[in-house]
Amino acid sequence: MTAPADPNDEVLAGEYVLHLLDAEDRQRVEYRLRDDQRFQELVYQWEARFASIANEIEEVDPPAALKAAILAKVTSGPQKTSVARNWLIGALSMTAVALFAFIAVGPLFTSDAPQAEFQSELVSEDRSLILVASVIPATHEIVIDRLAGQPPAGRVFELWLIAEGSATPVSLGLLGAEDSTRIRVPDAIAPGVRTGTIAISEEPIGGSLTGTPTGEVLATGKFDDL
């Protein structure tokens, strides 16, 4: 048996479990939880004590489509990400090489590699998010470079295209955690990119389930020729 815990710690752990602490205190506790096993135990104890309050919560059927969406995320998820990641690392190093070459050689630089021909800047109202989307028409690719801004924990940024004259956004894909994401636009919608509007929204991990933005649309933009 160990000595009884400090009563202040007991209460603090209880407040933490109830989510009563303000953000700063909560963060302090989380920092402490990293290596204070004793305090972690107090947290587990409160979690166990309070969990039976949840008995009174009614069960509710989630929409049937949700299960398929979740299964799709976890089952195909890891494999896809690793492939995507490898590919992205490749793409990124290519971008780095291209960028270096561009800086080094400047306007004399010529290459057979397809070039971005138009660009759009996506800036949120408070300027906390700044993205540059560059379109490479030859390969139907959009490269999104993140100059500022991260999604909040547990959220991702999703890129959308609203074709000219259309009211319905089409998802172009999710932005990766890296500062640059390369997205291949489906051939069918690629011709609409130049004249369309692109938009960025904040979505749950895995992206919007509904086919349209569900979170806040943070910025929109039109393309200009480079």
Next chain:
Amino acid sequence: MTNRAEIEEMIAQVALRDESAFSSLYDATSRKLFGVCLRVLSNRSEAEEVLQEVYVRIWHKADSYAVTGHSPMTWLITVARNLAIDRLRRRKAPTKDIDAVFDVADNRPGPEASAIASSERALLDACMNELDPSRADAVRKAYLEGQTYKNLAKHHGVPLNTMRTWLRRSLQALKECLTR
């Protein structure tokens, strides 16, 4: 009907990346966890989003379940509640559509597995009953709805510091009662 041992086994299999165990775990527990998300968020579409995060988290963190020493439902409910409250705190403005929530809630009795052992519940109830009713209510609201000190103080018409003192003393009293 799924019992505690079966759920425990499913979580163990999920930790080994067993997709069919994950599917069974979802079938056995998603109604309860969706109820938890709805209770905290009072908003269906947010609860649906959070429920997805919850199961993605369960998939990735199933191996950490054993470390907590929790019963399987305690662990699952804790994961769901934490993510739902995180979501609640990120909200810019409250968007309560409680009516919409209760329209869809059904009253079917849940499977055995979704309840925490009744002896634990009886003990907590007994100790909550020793608290002043308004303080017990504040503790329950904090747990079930993720209410903040500020909201609780407003709801009970007391200053913020009074509410903080109430809650801290209640936690102290609960702890003493539960470990008596």
